Amino acid sequence: MRLNHSGLARISDISRDASLAILRLLSRSCGNGVDGLAGCKTRRNIFSHVFWGAARLGLVNAPDRSTAAAFPRYLTGEVVADSVALQWPGLFARRWRLPRVVDRFLVPATPEPHISCNLRGMAEFRERDVGGAWITRQIRAGDLFVTRSRTPYEVHFQSPPGEELDNLSIHIAVDPFLAALEMRYPGSADRVEVADFFGRDEILWPICLTCAELLAAGVPGKSPRVAALTQLFAAHLVEKYTEAAAQMQAHSGGLPIRQLRKVQDYVAENLAEEISIERLAELVELSSSHFSHVFKETTGMAPLQFVTRERITRAQQMIRETSRSLIEIGLEIGYTSPSHFAQVFRRVVGVTPTEFRKAL
Secondary structure, three states, rough: OOOOOOOOOOOOOOOOOHHHHHHHHHHHHHHHHHHHHHHHHHHHHHHHHHHHHHHHHOOOOOOOOOOOOHHHHHOOEEEEEEOOOOOOOEEEEEEEOOOOOEEEEOOOOEOOOOOEEEEEEEEEEEEEEOOOOOOEEEEEEOOEEEEEEOOEEEEEEEEEOOOOOOEEEEEEOHHHHHHHHHHHHHHHHHHOOEEEEEEEEOOOOOOHHHHHHHHOOOOOOOOOHHHHHHHHHHHHHHOOEEHHHHHHHHHHOOOOHHHHHHHHHHHHHHOOOOOOHHHHHOOOOOHHHHHHHHHHHHHHHOHHHHHHHHHHHHHHHHHOOOOOHHHHHHHOOOOHHHHHHHHHHHHHHHHHHHHHHHOO
């Protein structure tokens, strides 16, 4: 068990059973249960580490809804920079360093739109609506989540050793976001929803990097750059990630965000199976030819190119993280022929799977 500078065990390294045992022991020694524990001055520091760490491990319930200001209380990891300290108006930006393994915990809904930007590292990430089916994703640097969920959701993730996630979490305050909505949808802003999104956004990504740089530089909230950044975030989300915007995109030839996510989720869950354009088109109720056209217009890739990329990305992850044979890995992602797997892998990555493994 690693110890921090104050000699207290880091909660991310304490098992769920050990955390509960410590809580019970300290409660008995102070009396009056958890309330008494919190008020016991000699043990308050230990309580702070264990109790809030236990909350992040799912031992203490997070609320269904919270606010951007209170959001860090319910998440795990170390906050290394926070725009609250710089008094940024209209924007809550936090730089997080996350542990390698995060057990299942509840992420509360917030009224503010949320952007989660993965700056470095990789992980197998699972999320679900409470009580629903898990959706598994492979997160890499440059991947983004966008949401304004009205309900809480559960998450779990695990990174390879040395690939812990370095994350930028951004919430846009309600007032500037509503102002951007009203400019785009006069008189109907209150009826517009934000569409959930996971993937890559070549415009939003550099905006997030700029935000991270301003945060690292300690730029104060009174700087005009902070106000401009807030407006840019709000305008981009309104133009690209609102339901009305998604419907307009569909009419102009693109694939609505919800339909794109449906395809992405299906591919991620069925890499070992045969995936046809016909099946993907059926998911979004389009003809095969029309689906192929709008998918490429939206993503820049043909549907089967996307499937191949996802398969090879998963193969790279398994080669890094496991000692499984290349034949097993190929079968896991849908390649029954080892030679065909090696050929496709080399075309995408530039080296064969064997060469890739030897270079690790």
